[in-house]
Amino acid sequence: MTDKQLILVVDDDPDLVEAVSMKLESKGYPVAKAFDGVQAWDRIKEERPKLVILDVMMPNKNGYQVCDEIKQDPDYKDITVVLLTAVGEAVTTTRYMHRDGITTLADDFIPKPIDLDKLMEIVDSYAS
Amino acid sequence: MDRIRIDGIKLSGELALVRLASHPRPQFALSCGCGIMAANRINMPFVSAACVGDGARASWCVEMEERARAKALLDGNPDLEGYAEIVPSVGLVSLFPHRSSIAFLGRALQALGKAALPVHGLTSSLAPLTFVTDYALLEEAAAALEVFFALPPHQRPIRTHVQVAQSPIRKDEGPDGNGSGPS
Numbered sequence: 001m002t003d004k005q006l007i008l009v010v011d012d013d014p015d016l017v018e019a020v021s022m023k024l025e026s027k028g029y030p031v032a033k034a035f036d037g038v039q040a041w042d043r044i045k046e047e048r049p050k051l052v053i054l055d056v057m058m059p060n061k062n063g064y065q066v067c068d069e070i071k072q073d074p075d076y077k078d079i080t081v082v083l084l085t086a087v088g089e090a091v092t093t094t095r096y097m098h099r100d101g102i103t104t105l106a107d108d109f110i111p112k113p114i115d116l117d118k119l120m121e122i123v124d125s126y127a128s
Numbered sequence: 129m130d131r132i133r134i135d136g137i138k139l140s141g142e143l144a145l146v147r148l149a150s151h152p153r154p155q156f157a158l159s160c161g162c163g164i165m166a167a168n169r170i171n172m173p174f175v176s177a178a179c180v181g182d183g184a185r186a187s188w189c190v191e192m193e194e195r196a197r198a199k200a201l202l203d204g205n206p207d208l209e210g211y212a213e214i215v216p217s218v219g220l221v222s223l224f225p226h227r228s229s230i231a232f233l234g235r236a237l238q239a240l241g242k243a244a245l246p247v248h249g250l251t252s253s254l255a256p257l258t259f260v261t262d263y264a265l266l267e268e269a270a271a272a273l274e275v276f277f278a279l280p281p282h283q284r285p286i287r288t289h290v291q292v293a294q295s296p297i298r299k300d301e302g303p304d305g306n307g308s309g310p311s
Contacts, residue, residue: 012286014136014224018255035136036286059286 005050005127008032010040012058020053023116037061044076051080051127067106080126083109131278132235137270137285140220142263144195145248147187147213158186160208164201170194174220176251187249218248219263222256223273233257235276243272
């Protein structure tokens, strides 16, 4: 039985979700999966993960919106959010500006294409 | 009959299928064609290489608005001129995870065949099994697959609405445009 905490992986690319999940599971983490923002919230409410690896560009509800909702909800704001960002954004901060001017504060971020070893370092620092 | 439980079905936007099926040197054609697409930063959201007899026969998809440019570039190459065939207005329907199951593939082909839906190509990757069909029939394809595959409760097929494009080639990048543009 593992003492590691549940990680939710959210991306609309099933290959990426599978690859990240396999890596996490190989390190003993239990994993839940979601493929858009709406599903992500369903999983968060059902399974209450310790950490969410969250893609930004997704159908139905994007990662910024999901991150905002997590961080503004007193019941869920302690969940760690790691945003997956596209290379072109060249992000160096966890505070992001939406097109509509709203800012989002995630706990951490990792650029795509994902360095799985770097991702594991981030996950271990928050959830092991 | 029990339906196979899956995590999701994903539908693409409108694409064009590129084939180099009748080239006498299929492996060369595949490598040359992919090289031309990469050098000109034309995204290929689907690539399939089928081993038939003497080598790999390639097909791939490009965004609909890139189909004329792709055709012109392929026809402009002396080794590929006249071999590129474009099938406009196709779409991808992906179901996942396939778990490397032949039964999964068989059931999916049965579903699409029973609904008399065209399959222009198919491929598998780590999680999804993906079929190319007519764009206008994507919803019908998803419905046909749902007869044989069970999505999680309250879940509908996901439709891609994010289109990824690469930035134009800069002059300082050299003639092959080799660089890592934003994705």
